[in-house]
Amino acid sequence: METFLKAIASYPGTSRKDLFLEIFNLSEEELETRSFFGIFHLESEIGILESQLNKMHSLTYENFIKDELTLLCKEFPVSKAIEFELFILDEQDQFVREKLGGVSAFTDWSGKLFFAVFPDAQVRSTLKSVINHEYHHHWRMHALTITKQNQTLMDRLILEGLAEHFVEIRLGDAYLGPYKDALTEQQAKDLWESTYKLCRTELGGRTDVYMFGSKEEKLPFWGGYSIGYYLVKWYLEKNEGSSIEYMTSLSSENFIF
Incomplete structure (x- = not known):
């Protein structure tokens, strides 16, 4: 995230979408999925994004996710290695903030977990719940032969x-x-x-x-x-x-x- 913000500042005339795709090594379809799940608006003011990122750092949510996943992996081992992405939630996403407690997430078929989190201390217990929910998806998806194509x-x-x-x-x-x-x-x-x-x-x-x-x-x-x-x-x-x-x-x- 820091790399993306630095790139915006360094190349102000470059498309933010192109920078995002390059820095995070994503396809346009993958960006669309992340946008659907509520990541920050790419055209937001850089000062607002920096403030939100600083708040996220002060809440240590990245380490919180890492620590919880480490415990889960020890207690309920899965053969597939686990990875995750953490993004700031779009602050205008009232649905996620009001209906989902400020956390949006999904687990893709490669085993990667994705989190979009509103940087607020009130979100911590919801985040813990969502980490566990998504970890179980990761566990079950690799315990069975279900695929994206044959999932009923x-x-x-x-x-x-x-x-x-x-x-x-x-x-x-x-x-x-x-x-x-x-x-x-x-x-x-x-x-x-x-x-x-x-x-x-x-x-x-x-x-x-x-x-x-x-x-x-x-x-x-x-x-x-x-x-x-x-x-x-x-x-x-x-x-x-x-x-x-x-x-x-x-x-x-x-x-x-």
Whole structure:
């Protein structure tokens, strides 16, 4: 990040997008993904970016992520080496700040974790939760043979559901994200039986509306995340004592309710 800010100052007439792609060695598609997940606006005033970066440094969030991932790797080893990227969140991203506690994240299929974080001390507990959630994605993605091309809606439901149960098991209820409460348990059962169960083999981009919701298709906001959590809950009610290690390596079809 410091290198990018220095480059902006040194080459004021150069496209910031081109500088960013070169410095971070990213394709345009990869930049679009990071922008979707809320990284800072490339055209923001350099003084604002420098101030936010200094705040991020003072909060030691990079070391916080490193330390938490080191603990996770020791406790739940994964054969694939883990890497992460940390960016400043776009301060105008009210959705992430208000709905997600100031942290946006994803795990790509190569095993790299990505975090966009609003530089504020209030974000620390949310960041801890998200680190654990994303680490479990990394763990499960490399425990199974799921790929970006063959991942079904059922795979996505269980990927998210197990990640939240991992957070709950390791950190406690207070660290759960907002996803579970998008639906009541009865609403989740009804939607699973009426819609999601029938569409569980859907592939690709079509699965997004089931996960995130769609007014046009009358699918609730974060519905897939909530149903994923409850699918794992219902599995545990029938298979009491199943460990997170066992479930992480279990095929998604085993969680059909």
